[in-house]
Amino acid sequence: xxxxxxxxxxxxxxxxxxxxxxxxxxxxxxxxxxxxxxxxxxxxxxxxxxxxxxxxxxxxxxxxxxxxxxxxxxxxxxxxxxxxxxxxxxxxxxxxxxxxxxxxxxxxxxxxxxxxxxxxxxxxxxxxxxxxxxxxxxxxxxxxxxxxxxxxxxxxxxxxxxxxxxxxxxxxxxxxxxxxxxxxxxxxxxxxxxxxxxxxxxxxxxxxxxxxxxxxxxxxxxxxxxxxxxxxxxxxxxxxxxxxxxxxxxxxxxxxxxxxxxxxxxxxxxxxxxxxxxxxxxxxxxxxxxxxxxxxxxxxxxxxxxxxxxxxxxxxxxxxxxxxxxxxxxxxxxxxxxxxxxxxxxxxxxxxxxxxxxxxxxxxxxxxxxxxxxxxxxxxxxxxxxxxxxxxxxxxxxxxxxxxxxxxxxxxxxxxxxxxxxxxxxxxxxxxxxxxxxxxxxxxxxxxxxxxxxxxxxxxxxxxxxxxxxxxxxxxxxxxxxxxxxxx
Amino acid sequence: xxxxxxxxxxxxxxxxxxxxxxxxxxxxxxxxxxxxxxxxxxxxxxxxxxxxxxxxxxxxxxxxxxxxxxxxxxxxxxxxxxxxxxxxxxxxxxxxxxxx
Numbered sequence: 299x300x301x302x303x304x305x306x307x308x309x310x311x312x313x314x315x316x317x318x319x320x321x322x323x324x325x326x327x328x329x330x331x332x333x334x335x336x337x338x339x340x341x342x343x344x345x346x347x348x349x350x351x352x353x354x355x356x357x358x359x360x361x362x363x364x365x366x367x368x369x370x371x372x373x374x375x376x377x378x379x380x381x382x383x384x385x386x387x388x389x390x391x392x393x394x395x396x397x398x399x400x401x402x403x404x405x406x407x408x409x410x411x412x413x414x415x416x417x418x419x420x421x422x423x424x425x426x427x428x429x430x431x432x433x434x435x436x437x438x439x440x441x442x443x444x445x446x447x448x449x450x451x452x453x454x455x456x457x458x459x460x461x462x463x464x465x466x467x468x469x470x471x472x473x474x475x476x477x478x479x480x481x482x483x484x485x486x487x488x489x490x491x492x493x494x495x496x497x498x499x500x501x502x503x504x505x506x507x508x509x510x511x512x513x514x515x516x517x518x519x520x521x522x523x524x525x526x527x528x529x530x531x532x533x534x535x536x537x538x539x540x541x542x543x544x545x546x547x548x549x550x551x552x553x554x555x556x557x558x559x560x561x562x563x564x565x566x567x568x569x570x571x572x573x574x575x576x577x578x579x580x581x582x583x584x585x586x587x588x589x590x591x592x593x594x595x596x597x598x599x600x601x602x603x604x605x606x607x608x609x610x611x612x613x614x615x616x617x618x619x620x621x622x623x624x625x626x627x628x629x630x631x632x633x634x635x636x637x638x639x640x641x642x643x644x645x646x647x648x649x650x651x652x653x654x655x656x657x658x659x660x661x662x663x664x665x666x667x668x669x670x671x672x673x674x675x676x677x678x679x680x681x682x683x684x685x686x687x688x689x690x691x692x693x694x695x696x697x698x699x700x701x702x703x704x705x706x707x708x709x710x711x712x713x714x715x716x717x718x719x720x721x722x723x724x725x726x727x728x729x730x731x732x733x734x735x736x737x738x739x740x741x742x743x744x745x746x747x748x749x750x751x752x753x754x755x756x757x758x759x760x761x762x763x764x765x766x767x768x769x770x771x772x773x774x775x776x777x778x779x780x781x782x783x784x785x786x
Numbered sequence: 787x788x789x790x791x792x793x794x795x796x797x798x799x800x801x802x803x804x805x806x807x808x809x810x811x812x813x814x815x816x817x818x819x820x821x822x823x824x825x826x827x828x829x830x831x832x833x834x835x836x837x838x839x840x841x842x843x844x845x846x847x848x849x850x851x852x853x854x855x856x857x858x859x860x861x862x863x864x865x866x867x868x869x870x871x872x873x874x875x876x877x878x879x880x881x882x883x884x885x886x
Contacts, residue, residue: 401864494845508843534852540845606827617804624805626877631870637880638805646807654806659820661804662792675830677840682833684841717822733844758845 302327303464304781307373307521310467311414314372317361321354321372325416328374332418332465335785340440341450341459343379345419346386350374353416360414369528371414376466378457379420380427381512382501383407386417390503391435392425394623394630394648404501405536406470406512406529413528418466421456425650426620427472427505429453430480430722433713434652441709442484443782444748448706451481454515458485461515463785468525469515474506475608476701476726478513479738483701483751486740486777488522488768489515491726493758494733495540497526498533506615507538509608509730518778519739519768523547526761542759550762551769556590558767560754561694564595566725572704578742578750578775579700585774586698586767596690596697600682604727607683609720610663610676611731616653617660623648655716684732691757696767699725701738701751729755737764740777749777791824792817 302310302324313319329347336342357372377383380390382400384407389395403411410417424434432440432455440455442448443463450459454471458481461469471478473491482489490513497512504510514525530544562583570576587593625631625644632643649657663672690697703724712719729736734755741752752771756763772778797817801808808816862875871878 398868401860401868495847537849538843538847540847541850600833603830603833606830609823610827621805625870626879627865628868629870633880635880637882640880641805642807645805649806654808655816655819657804657806658797658800658816659823662796662800662820665800665803672827674840675835677842678835678838679830679833680841680844681838682835684844715822716819717826720823731841731844 307467321357325354341456342419368414374418375415376460376469378471380503391423393436405498405533424453427453443784451484453477455481473513474509475730482738484706486749488739491736493735498536498539500535504619506612519772523765545762547765550765553766558591559694561596561697574744582741582752582771589770598686601728607676607679608727613656613660614663617657697755701753705744705748735761737768739768741775
């Protein structure tokens with residue numbers, strides 16, 4: 299039974315479809331593994347035995363009835379706990395939503411159910427997806443399966459950890475400024491941040507609406523590409539959802555990189571402090587070149603402003619989005635003398651320190667007298683960052699950087715200094731601000747045995763090229779056959 | 787503290803705008819942290835962007851109209867079941883207006 303843990307989504311589906319194993323047996327094995335390892339890793343906030351077994355039974359029933367099975371039939375998946383699941387609590391790792399049970403499914407959840415996927419449960423995250431280490435969860439730290447004293451990254455740390463540790467072959471996370479890519483890099487897996495608008499956010503609890511996207515996470519590029527294929531597409535319930543054809547992401551994995559022009563941000567690469575990260579990226583570049591890609595130098599002169607720009611725009615949008623948590627319609631209520639005091643007490647008790655800090659920063663940046671100097675200015679600099687990419691894509695097809703400046707940092711290392719934590723997002727923020735598609739995939743291990751992530755960025759709606767290039771990196775320098783130390 | 791980017795008074799004012807209460811200790815800590823963050827963000831001052839249009843949406847998008855067709859929405863009782871307090875088919879809140 300334990301063997302299921304390291305099988306791919308494709309292997310599981312094939313066996314289930316052939317009737318070699320039942321979806322119920324696969325699901326039971328995964329549920330048992332999750333129960334056994336979760337006390338050590340803390341990646342799940344909710345394990346949904348009943349729902350998972352019911353979904354699996356449905357797949358088995360459909361197979362016996364000779365019905366056509368979906369692309370993820372019987373495949374277990376873990377969902378970040380900011381994606382609404384009908385009847386299953388959705389907490390955003392916040393005390394303010396600790397007992398919230400959504401009356402509806404997110405668009406991606408509907409798509410997964412239709413594909414035959416089995417939802418195992420909901421994964422831990424930084425509260426409301428705000429953080430880069432998962433340490434802002436109201437319900438405890440997730441541990442990195444490669445070294446338990448290291449951060450799994452954030453904010454989709456639970457999803458990354460569950461996937462890396464063989465608790466699920468697939469997971470969904472959300473990415474506002476790097477929240478699927480950075481934890482994927484830290485945990486040695488692949489994650490795709492689709493173009494803004496590619497995946498419907500209907501039912502994703504909003505953080506920063508001009509940036510939020512839902513992204514697939516998996517141990518291989520092919521599995522992440524397959525999952526993207528299942529969740530991508532237009533949905534009229536999200537006004538920002540793009541009404542355009544989706545790609546053949548899985549097929550794109552086999553196209554290779556012959557003739558692909560890979561943009562290298564040379565000054566950024568040479569400025570890297572971490573020699574292991576630099577070596578990992580250089581290896582991946584050599585691999586791409588060997589497979590027929592051409593390397594071209596590009597520059598992103600305004601990318602260095604991304605931390606300032608992002609933490610003004612994202613917090614401003616968050617301060618507005620999180621106004622809805624007022625103790626009236628759902629979630630926690632802490633009663634006060636009057637309505638205003640009920641609001642303030644509820645919010646003061648319900649939100650953790652980082653969420654409060656971001657609401658404060660965002661409210662300040664939007665407030666009278668500061669709007670022009672902070673919020674509007676940030677939106678103008680965002681234009682410059684976008685133009686940098688426009689210029690780069692005149693001479694290249696993808697832009698390559700590391701995903702993070704260092705491998706996974708230690709739990710507790712950056713918690714006392716919020717700014718220090720923000721600076722860890724320096725490479726993932728620029729493509730988010732420009733709304734571009736990006737992938738993070740492993741490109742080696744550090745001297746300490748920690749995964750290193752490579753980030754590739756493509757123009758809007760060109761996710762396919764990321765799948766092609768990501769696959770080459772995985773084949774030549776990936777970690778597909780290396781299991782994390784804590785669960786090996 | 788002469789060149790603080792944000793004062794304790796401003797912090798408390800912003801907290802009020804954001805409907806958050808901060809204890810004195812929390813207020814002081816928040817002031818220090820926001821001051822450091824805003825201090826870092828001063829690096830944006832090196833850029834003159836007065837002639838640059840802002841990017842509110844990274845991807846150009848329009849807002850197409852859809853046909854106005856009535857459809858079933860969620861069940862009221864299911865929605866009210868999530869409310870901290872409900873009454874007579876609605877959300878119940880503390881008294882907003884005094885009535886005689």
